[in-house]
Amino acid sequence: MENEAGALSRVANLFSARGYNIESLTVAPTDDPTLSRLTLVTYGNEQIIEQIVKQLNKLIDVVKLIDLSETDAIERELMLVKTRAVGEQRAEMKRLADIFGGRVLDVTDATYTIELTGAGSKLDNFLRAIEKDAILEVVRSGATGIALGQKALHA
Amino acid sequence: MELITGAEILVRCLKDEGVEYLFGYPGGAVLHIYDALYVQEDVKHILVRHEQAALHAADGYSRACGRPGVALVTSGPGLTNAVTGIANAYMDSIPLVVFSGQVPTALIGNDAFQEVDAVGITRPCVKHNFLVKDVTKLAETVKKAFYIATTGRPGPVLVDLPKDVTIAKTEYHYPKKIKLRSYNPTVKGHAGQIRKAVDLILSAKRPMIYTGGGVILSDGSPELIELTQLLGYPITNTLMGLGAYPATDRQFVGMLGMHGTYEANMAMHHCDVLIAIGARFDDRVTGKLDKFCPTARIVHVDIDPSSISKNVKVDVPIVGSVPNVLRAMISVIRDEKLRSDSEALAHWWRQIDEWRAVKSLSYRHSNEVIKPQYVIEKLYQITEGKAIITSDVGQHQMWAAQYYLFDRPRQWINSGGLGTMGFGLPAAMGAKFAFPDEDVACITGDGSIQMMLQELATMKQYQTPVKIVNLNNGYLGMVRQWQEFFYQKRYCMTYFESLPDFVMLTEAYGHVGMRIEKPGDVEGALREAFAMKDRTVFLDFVTDPSENVFPMIPSGGGQSEMLLAERDEMVSTHHEGMVLL
Numbered sequence: 001m002e003n004e005a006g007a008l009s010r011v012a013n014l015f016s017a018r019g020y021n022i023e024s025l026t027v028a029p030t031d032d033p034t035l036s037r038l039t040l041v042t043y044g045n046e047q048i049i050e051q052i053v054k055q056l057n058k059l060i061d062v063v064k065l066i067d068l069s070e071t072d073a074i075e076r077e078l079m080l081v082k083t084r085a086v087g088e089q090r091a092e093m094k095r096l097a098d099i100f101g102g103r104v105l106d107v108t109d110a111t112y113t114i115e116l117t118g119a120g121s122k123l124d125n126f127l128r129a130i131e132k133d134a135i136l137e138v139v140r141s142g143a144t145g146i147a148l149g150q151k152a153l154h155a
Numbered sequence: 156m157e158l159i160t161g162a163e164i165l166v167r168c169l170k171d172e173g174v175e176y177l178f179g180y181p182g183g184a185v186l187h188i189y190d191a192l193y194v195q196e197d198v199k200h201i202l203v204r205h206e207q208a209a210l211h212a213a214d215g216y217s218r219a220c221g222r223p224g225v226a227l228v229t230s231g232p233g234l235t236n237a238v239t240g241i242a243n244a245y246m247d248s249i250p251l252v253v254f255s256g257q258v259p260t261a262l263i264g265n266d267a268f269q270e271v272d273a274v275g276i277t278r279p280c281v282k283h284n285f286l287v288k289d290v291t292k293l294a295e296t297v298k299k300a301f302y303i304a305t306t307g308r309p310g311p312v313l314v315d316l317p318k319d320v321t322i323a324k325t326e327y328h329y330p331k332k333i334k335l336r337s338y339n340p341t342v343k344g345h346a347g348q349i350r351k352a353v354d355l356i357l358s359a360k361r362p363m364i365y366t367g368g369g370v371i372l373s374d375g376s377p378e379l380i381e382l383t384q385l386l387g388y389p390i391t392n393t394l395m396g397l398g399a400y401p402a403t404d405r406q407f408v409g410m411l412g413m414h415g416t417y418e419a420n421m422a423m424h425h426c427d428v429l430i431a432i433g434a435r436f437d438d439r440v441t442g443k444l445d446k447f448c449p450t451a452r453i454v455h456v457d458i459d460p461s462s463i464s465k466n467v468k469v470d471v472p473i474v475g476s477v478p479n480v481l482r483a484m485i486s487v488i489r490d491e492k493l494r495s496d497s498e499a500l501a502h503w504w505r506q507i508d509e510w511r512a513v514k515s516l517s518y519r520h521s522n523e524v525i526k527p528q529y530v531i532e533k534l535y536q537i538t539e540g541k542a543i544i545t546s547d548v549g550q551h552q553m554w555a556a557q558y559y560l561f562d563r564p565r566q567w568i569n570s571g572g573l574g575t576m577g578f579g580l581p582a583a584m585g586a587k588f589a590f591p592d593e594d595v596a597c598i599t600g601d602g603s604i605q606m607m608l609q610e611l612a613t614m615k616q617y618q619t620p621v622k623i624v625n626l627n628n629g630y631l632g633m634v635r636q637w638q639e640f641f642y643q644k645r646y647c648m649t650y651f652e653s654l655p656d657f658v659m660l661t662e663a664y665g666h667v668g669m670r671i672e673k674p675g676d677v678e679g680a681l682r683e684a685f686a687m688k689d690r691t692v693f694l695d696f697v698t699d700p701s702e703n704v705f706p707m708i709p710s711g712g713g714q715s716e717m718l719l720a721e722r723d724e725m726v727s728t729h730h731e732g733m734v735l736l
Contacts, residue, residue, distance in 0.1 A: 005286070006286070010278060060282075
């Protein structure tokens with residue numbers, strides 16, 4: 001969408017005004033300084049998704065809209081988790097982080113801070129795998145994604 | 156090149172855009188703009204008495220003549236007063252360009268005097284809006300605003316102007332054309348879809364054409380008339396679409412929807428192919444969705460893709476402008492000499508004529524008390540069906556839609572989507588500016604008229620004579636009607652125990668006031684009023700307070716579940732219906 005003040009709030013406003021759900025929303029600059037990319041995860045039946053697509057396209061600031069769920073695409077999300085890590089927990093937590101391809105970014109004598117990237121479902125699985133009481137704080141970036149293959153925004 | 160101020164640039168833009176009238180109200184943040192207006196005569200500024208009226212007048216002007224309406228308000232309360240008018244235009248897709256003053260850019264966000272976040276407040280009820288922070292972007296932004304407001308599905312666009320931007324100087328250059336990479340409405344319909352639509356339309360045994368405000372906004376009436384008469388199919392118009400097809404023609408079966416005619420709603424319910432054109436399947440039209448046109452396959456022509464399959468799933472969608480798509484349909488039919496099923500059509504018309512014979516708009520006449528329907532019928536006769544009619548919102552609006560037969564587009568001006576009481580009078584004034592030589596009448600009620608009464612002063616100042624037809628029943632009639640039917644006659648807050656003497660009030664503003672209490676005086680009073688060409692006349696008709704609007708589909712009912720006057724037992728609607736109210 002256009003990198004203009006208010007563009008993000010037009011999108012957010014549309015979802016709240018029409019009662020659509022926002023699961024996650026990320027927005028950041030792109031290689032083109034006049035454009036920013038907004039990735040939004042939502043859910044609904046076919047009719048609702050069709051309306052969401054049409055309503056978003058109607059916003060003047062939206063330049064192009066791609067439904068990544070309709071193509072082969074990669075989804076990635078970043079998660080930072082601060083966990084309790086004392087005694088035997090320390091080895092177990094490190095092992096789980098390794099299994100999920102995570103990295104320990106910060107260590108104290110009682111905690112680990114773990115970084116994990118992947119599809120949202122993988123991050124969910126990690127949180128399920130570790131002991132519930134061990135979770136001290138979870139920070140998730142929200143999903144971003146890109147189509148597979150040669151298909152691209154500029155191509 | 157010469158450097159001029161932002162305020163001067165704005166005025167030059169308006170002139171170059173061909174703006175004739177600017178409806179507005181001054182204030183601190185727009186003082187520079189008013190100073191720039193003072194030294195020129197190209198753009199005529201109309202000083203209203205309330206910002207909401209500026210918007211409604213610009214709106215009425217636009218609906219009457221098709222050009223965009225333009226309004227100017229100050230920051231803070233000026234803008235918030237305008238919001239109702241902006242939302243009203245948004246719901247009915249009226250092209251308006253609204254300029255609002257704003258505190259200087261350095262003060263934005265500081266809770267400065269008369270500061271509101273205009274762009275934020277109006278965001279949900281504009282097609283688009285802009286905050287101009289740099290004077291070098293001003294002219295281009297104004298051009299964009301007019302372009303966006305008037306193309307595609309039209310709508311209001313707001314341009315918020317901080318005071319320092321109106322003072323800063325730059326060179327003036329107004330772009331002739333503008334292109335937006337993210338906005339390019341589809342005008343031409345898809346040829347394959349048009350072919351598919353024509354095949355479906357001609358295969359119909361029980362066809363029905365249903366058209367809305369989009370036909371009027373796109374000036375598609377000639378094409379609609381041609382197609383409808385070529386096909387010989389029955390046609391109904393929505394409240395917003397009245398006048399797109401001549402109401403006096405035999406193929407017209409009346410308005411549809413909650414207070415539509417029996418024949419229109421029955422034909423909708425029983426049709427096998429529905430041709431929807433520039434209409435948006437509004438809840439007042441469809442009634443209960445799962446009972447809507449149960450046997451129909453649907454063609455839908457609309458310029459706004461998001462209107463298609465929003466409420467009702469359609470079989471053949473066509474995105475495009477109405478005249479464009481209809482012209483393409485007509486050529487396919489003519490070029491290939493295609494024909495509809497005339498035998499089935501004759502049978503269908505016999506059925507429709509049976510429904511017509513029910514005479515669903517008949518009402519009980521009276522010699523003692525003035526029936527509101529009678530006033531509208533007489534108004535229709537005396538103006539020979541030629542006046543521009545504006546209306547407020549309520550029972551009188553429905554009676555106007557039912558009993559005044561509109562034969563041409565842009566003749567009927569009402570607040571359909573938002574249902575804004577107070578719209579009628581300023582809209583009539585706006586229409587009169589557009590067509591000073593035409594008769595303009597505002598059909599209103601004692602509730603609505605009091606919401607914008609102050610505009611009588613504006614109408615005096617600018618000599619815009621309008622005939623105000625007040626159907627005065629002492630009640631907020633439409634709400635009273637619902638309380639009668641669905642709230643066991645508990646008339647909570649719908650009776651005005653005190654009403655002003657409208658005759659004296661009108662005279663205080665310098666106009667003519669008349670009070671009419673007997674049915675026998677209705678016609679004479681109307682004749683007298685319309686004979687006074689250059690005066691605004693307030694006709695205060697004291698009407699039957701117990702009269703209700705029929706036919707009626709209670710909220711939650713299906714199209715075929717209509718209540719007719721004096722015939723059906725009123726049944727309380729179920730809970731779902733109550734929620735829909």
